[in-house]
Amino acid sequence: MPVTGLVVAETASLESLGWSSFFADQLEPGELEIIPARIARVHRTRLVALSLVGAIELELPERTNTADYAVGDWVTVDAQSHMLVRRLDRRTLLQRRTEGRSAQQLAAANVDTLFIVTSCNADFNPARLERYLALANQAGTSPVIVLTKADTVDDAQTYRREAMALQRDLEVVVLDARSGNAGAVLAPWCTSGLTVALVGSSGVGKSTLVNSLAGLTQDAQQKTGAIREDDAKGRHTTTARSLHAIKGGGWVIDTPGLRTLHVSDSAEGIETLFSEITDLAPSCRFRDCTHDHEPGCAVQAAVRAGTLSVERLARWRKLSDENRSNTPVLTGPRGNKSAARKGR
Numbered sequence: 001m002p003v004t005g006l007v008v009a010e011t012a013s014l015e016s017l018g019w020s021s022f023f024a025d026q027l028e029p030g031e032l033e034i035i036p037a038r039i040a041r042v043h044r045t046r047l048v049a050l051s052l053v054g055a056i057e058l059e060l061p062e063r064t065n066t067a068d069y070a071v072g073d074w075v076t077v078d079a080q081s082h083m084l085v086r087r088l089d090r091r092t093l094l095q096r097r098t099e100g101r102s103a104q105q106l107a108a109a110n111v112d113t114l115f116i117v118t119s120c121n122a123d124f125n126p127a128r129l130e131r132y133l134a135l136a137n138q139a140g141t142s143p144v145i146v147l148t149k150a151d152t153v154d155d156a157q158t159y160r161r162e163a164m165a166l167q168r169d170l171e172v173v174v175l176d177a178r179s180g181n182a183g184a185v186l187a188p189w190c191t192s193g194l195t196v197a198l199v200g201s202s203g204v205g206k207s208t209l210v211n212s213l214a215g216l217t218q219d220a221q222q223k224t225g226a227i228r229e230d231d232a233k234g235r236h237t238t239t240a241r242s243l244h245a246i247k248g249g250g251w252v253i254d255t256p257g258l259r260t261l262h263v264s265d266s267a268e269g270i271e272t273l274f275s276e277i278t279d280l281a282p283s284c285r286f287r288d289c290t291h292d293h294e295p296g297c298a299v300q301a302a303v304r305a306g307t308l309s310v311e312r313l314a315r316w317r318k319l320s321d322e323n324r325s326n327t328p329v330l331t332g333p334r335g336n337k338s339a340a341r342k343g344r
Helices: 125-139 156-164 181-190 206-214 266-275 275-283 298-305 310-324
Strands: 034-042 045-053 054-057 074-079 084-087 093-097 105-108 111-119 142-148 171-174 195-201 242-245 251-254 328-331 338-341
Touching: 045 074, 054 125, 054 251, 084 156, 105 181, 105 195, 111 125, 111 206, 125 142, 125 156, 125 266, 125 310, 125 338, 142 181, 142 206, 181 206, 195 206, 206 242, 206 251, 266 275, 266 310, 275 298, 275 310
Parallel strands: 111 142, 111 195, 142 171, 195 251
Antiparallel strands: 034 045, 034 074, 034 242, 045 054, 074 084, 093 105, 242 251, 328 338
């Protein structure tokens, strides 16, 4: 059935919705009565998608678990009944493992750029930013750190330089989320057919940025919350994920503020994040070097030479240990394996 509140421009094409040959190549020759659609909202018992005919609420087959779908997913739908047929393979997937759960929580799919939003105040935390970067790297998206509230400090470039040092070739932009130029600053990543998502702790201006990028009306705007002056933290204002059209092209997905971000299933993302350590490791004397106490360790030599900080190495070790502990391993007989957490 048609859905109000989500609008597709009259000139929209599948390509402008984010469609590409990656998805087109997955269609079967016999799928004549289906249409591609992109998931725009995920609710507990229903899915809303965007297609060339507008926004539609999908009819779901029995036993469909909406938790298996993420905002940004591409699916095929019966053209007449709007019955969900199947989900297409994802190009990128943002997901995280929550405490006490073995399954991953899906955040957003087929995202080109992940804006990691933090502010030029007490919220700026290199260790937390590295967690988001590991998440983005593992997902296959391109991370960009967005420093907000630049108008509240004397020298925002100090924050920018510290952020740029977190990962090789990392893009970092500085802006005031409430100013009228936020869209122009982020425009290189928000052109037609591209999808961006925003993550970050509460109160850093994510919802304000979404409202600015999407040009939402007052009624449709994401709520924004006030900041506690004692610790520069904000209240959670976004409670659901949704896909919004960006003024001038592209799509933006807002995500709820994350109180905790447990690292798991992210070995490759951590290697990319700490590439200076990854590059040094092959030069260590021992193949299984822990970069702690072994003789001939190239990483420890870099610390002694001052080219690698002790703090950076400590954060690498903490994330690597946490990832190893939180990532399930498959155990049991062949063909009947189950996931089990590794012990510390």
